[in-house]
Amino acid sequence: MIHLSDTAARRPKVFMWMSGLLSALLIVLVVLPTLWPGSFGLLQPLRIDTDPENMLSEDEPVRVFHNRQKKDFALYDMVVVGVVNEDHPEGVFNQKSLNDIHALTEYAKSIQWQDEKGETQGVISVDLMAPSTVDNIEPGGPGVVKFEWLMKTPPLNEAEALANRAKAQNIPLLNGTIVSDDGKAVALYMPITAKNVSYNVVEKLKSKIAEFDGNDQYHITGLPVAQDTFGVEMFVQMAISAPLAMLLIFLLMWYFFKKVSLVVSPMIVAMVSVIGTMGLLVITGNTVHIMSSMIPIFIMPIAVLDAIHILSDFYDRYPQYRDRKQTLKHVMQELSKPMLFTTLTTAVGFGSLALTPIPPVQVFGVFVAIGVVMAWFFTITLIPAYIMLMPEERFADFGLDHSESDNNSLMARFLSSLGRLTYSGAKVIMILVFLLVGVAWVGVTKIVINDNPVKWFAPDHEIRVADRALNERFAGTYMAYLVLTGDQKELGLAGFSEKLIQDMTTSNLAPLQQLAPEVAGQTGQATDKEQLMSLLVQKVEDRLDKASDTDYDAWDKALSWVEGYLGRAETFKNPDVLRYMAGLQAYLQERGLVGKSNSLADVVKTVHRELFQGDPQAFRIPDSRGAVAETLITYQNSHRPQDLWHFVTPDYKKSNMWLQLKSGDNRDMAAVVDQVDRYFQDHPAPQGLTHDWFGLTYINVIWQDKMVSGMAEAFVGSFAIVLLMMTVLFRSLWWGILAMIPLAFTIGMIYGIIGLIGKDYDMPVAVLSALSLGLAVDYAIHFLARSREMRKKYPDWQTTAQAVFGEPARAITRNVIVVGVGFMPLLLAPLVPYQTVGVFISAILVLAGVASLTILPALIRIFESILFKEQKEKEVA
Structure with a gap:
């Protein structure tokens, strides 16, 4: 890495031109196929996809079922x-x-x-x-x-x-x-x-x-x-909010480092990194999804972080050398290892998202990881190259004025006081940390997993306004579909014959019981079910013709029973099934989440009422299959006979209940699913009726659940990997564990705050753990790596802490301020996911920085004898 930076410093124009040409090439490779699709062979045009259905893979069972039911x-x-x-x-x-x-x-x-x-x-x-x-x-x-x-x-x-x-x-x-x-x-x-x-x-x-x-x-x-609409507006958002954020970052760096020309370099690194990452994403055939649209916002702070560390160290050290090459050599020697490991840990954090079962999240994680590595490469090459291209005279008055000591600024004085406080008040700090962790735990237990694509827009957006206006007046604009299916077991002729004889024997009709043995002896004469039933009909009709007046009614009922027997496979002509559906609808209506439901039962009841001159008492399910069939045949005489097949399949074995919800929130849809499950459990369904769900409102619940479980698994895995990397970096399990503490604290506090303020755990929040992992460890690595190196120059931690809270702490603090404050413009975005990302990027950076500058030195003070045991033994020897 040092050799690479040295090469860039010796051949700055080559590296600047190469990065510029690479960016221009990627832009061309994206723009041309997009403007003229299919004209450039294998090159892929820019494709936008904001469909949450695609958060699930194409072969995901719930998605396959959804598409099949729609058809x-x-x-x-x-x-x-x-x-x-x-x-x-x-x-x-x-x-x-x-x-x-x-x-x-x-x-x-x-x-x-x-x-x-x-x-x-x-x-x-x-x-x-x-x-x-x-x-x-x-x-x-x-x-x-x-x-x-x-x-x-x-x-x-x-x-x-x-x-x-x-x-x-x-x-x-x-x-x-x-x-x-x-x-x-x-x-x-x-x-x-x-x-x-x-x-x-x-x-x-x-x-x-x-x-x-x-x-x-x-x-x-x-x-x-x-x-x-989100797909259209997210591009507008990317074109406005991201540049505004970068502008604010630029102004803050200008304030810290005084040279406009110098602070342009991190902007170049961020821009080239974003162009490289998004260009690769598009030309490799990946679509720009809701998740991947946020890649630039995640890449920019990461790309700027290491650049600020380099500029901060360069700013502090340049007055000592008064030579760019010597200063860069010193800076890169100090920072090369921390920057490499922060890059690797951040890449691992985001790369772990490839283990989630959500394809767009996988793409997001992989390409942010690629972007992180790109940002590292451009940082260690373009920053030195850019500095070497600047005339030496531009640095005449550049750098920290060491003649007035390191305590010449408000930041320096504050950090010096903080360093003394972490030493003298280490135990008090840890007590406060434990109290905060307790409060955070309470917040975590209050987290509600929920999402709603309509809530991706600001409250005053026309879509949100429309959503409120219509759901106040109508039964609900969010559709969910409940599929009810009858017993699908298809009996062969032998099984059908056996069941027929059994049903005749157990029926309450004496003529059928009388015929059962005779039919049982003649079932071998039939070659299929229809022929067997024709034989039975003939026998009943023969008996009906010869029946006395006394027995005629009984044989007539037996004939109706036989004629309707084959039709029993038509589950949704069964009055009992339709009444069960109506009961389920009434139950859901009473629970309050379903504003209204429509089903085949409503069709039957409405037509039955009108067949009886509109009598309100006739608004019910008729008592026989024949009467149900009559209402359905009547309905098919309407101008829209195809509407019937929106509610039932032509074989009447599967029916679809439309549920209108006033809310598209996942938690409300999940609650309705639970209500239906409870109803089926408490009220056994007739004819082996089973149920399942489809519709966009339901699919949102499924991918959200998968994201939560997938993110948890990915985070645990990447946490373990990063812990291993930290142990290798510091060659000590204790130092490795120490490096993970700010990360654990930051994540706990962020999610605790989310639960306490009532913020839903939605899509942007779900990926914050990966961002936390990368950025929180970044500060810890820099702090601990510099602390270990400086400890070699001082006799104890007390004197070392004074040095650590000089330039290293200033670099971390500048990072916290620049990037933490720099992304506040995202709060002005009309798209809520961008607002969420803006708020929490800032919160994570600030909290991770504070944790690294307070918890780590306090723990080092408390466990100094263990952490520096080997060094003390060397000093004694």
Whole structure:
């Protein structure tokens, strides 16, 4: 490493040109394939992916199941448009508002385009749900149901507008979904071909909405919208907040080192490191995901840290040598080993994320680790090269004024006092540390694991505003799907025959019990189930024809039983199953997290009511399979017969219950899952009914759980590796353990604070442990390595501490201030993950620095005899 820095100092132009050309080449390799995809062979264009579904690998069972169910039930991701009117006493149910809503719906049907592959993208018009595209269901006479468009044409007057509301509120499938709970707002549900087209769809909708001049408020939300919008805005964020952070870092370094021209060098290192890392990520075919979009923000502080150590030491030592080469040689000799090991430990910390089961987190960890190594290489080469390219006369008045001693500044005086305090008050400091650890433990126990893509935006962002507005008025805009499946065991002919005879024998119908032995003796005559049932039907019909008036009813019931027997495989025509579903829906509604649910049971009950002239008492599940089948056949006469297959498969063996949640928080979805499990446990389901989940809201829970467990495993593994590295570095287990203490304290305090302030444990917070591991150990390595070297020059720790709290402590403090304060501009970001990262990068750096400058010297004071045992023995000898 020293040789590499020396080579860069002797050939500075070569290294500067090489880094510049490498950066330019990577930019070209990213830009050209992105502008002209497919024109550059194997080179990959820039690809953006903000889909949380891709936090799971493609072969993850829950993801495979999710996609299969979407296909089975013909479901698509949706853009939700809510229309609210605060001025009109009837809300949007006035002539003007409904005319605009009708116009917007017609326009939405036309939002389609051809992508580069020639495939149609946009809104799937046939499944669009709006007042003008859904059916009103009402009686058409005795035993007849009439289906007509709820709002076929815009209302001609206020009375027609109110009539539309009354009709919609009478249909459970629409009330609380299309029409708000208070009856004054409307929601449009626009299924889209793919999640990544939602941003374009929303922009087109906004252009149409801009043409309306009424008092209506249009709110657009939905998980696909949030995810796609985040993808667009995160690039804006990267282009604004990151440069602002670097500007503040630059100004702080200018304040410390006085030379504008000199402090440009860390900026160059950070810029080249970021370009190199992101360039490699793109040209290797990796997508820029939510996680990888934060790579520059993680690389920049790490890239600047070592540069500040070099500049700080150079600033302090230059007045002694008055020669750049000699000063650099001294600086690199002092810092080479600490910088190498801090680089390795930081790379290990982030590289450990490759062990998590989350693909985007793996990519994030690997490329931050690569970026860390790049930053180290550019630091030890470009900083010396840059210094050597500066004219010697620029350093005439450069450096710390040693003539006034090292205590000539506020920082120096403070650190000197701190050094004395850590020696005299070592035990008090450790008592306080133990108290803080206790408080932190209380906070850790309060941590709540939770995430919600909509909450990635600031509270005043239009998506958050829309989310609040619609979930206040409607049953919920977050969809979760519960799949119910009947007993899937398929019996062969022999098994079917055996079960048939058993069911006939145990039935409460005497004719069937009478026929059972006869049928049992003739089952060999049938070649399949259908033929066997035909034989049985023929036998029952023969008996029915010859039956006396007394026995006729019994044989007639036996014939109905036989005719419906094969249909028993159609689980979701069973009234008992449908009643069970209705009971589950009522149970969830009572619990409060599910705003509303829709299922096949609601379809059956609604149509059954209208078959009985709209009698409220008929809003129930009919008592027989035949009656259920009649309601379903009737429903298929509507304008939207395909809607039935959103709730049940054509073989009626699998059904889908739609749950609308007012919250997309993982903890709420997890609570609903627990509620369903509890219901199935307390209420045994008929016909071997089983359940499972799919939908984006549920997938978010799964990848979050995987991230938590994966991050914990990765951290434990990397902690052990770093401990081993520290032991090797210091050639002592005791010093290795000592180096890990600031890390353990920092992580404990950070997560304790998170729990105490009620901050959710979300995606950005989950990766902070890796950042903590890298940065907290950085300060500890520098402090301990310099302390051990300086101890060789002094007789005891008391005098050594005075020297350690000179230049080494100043370098650490400058780092803490520059990078800790430098990333505060991220607090102004409109994207919450960037705010979180900004806050906690600063908190980690400050806390790790404070821990290294207080806990470590206090522990060295307490265990001085053990830590310096070998050195004391040498001194005695």
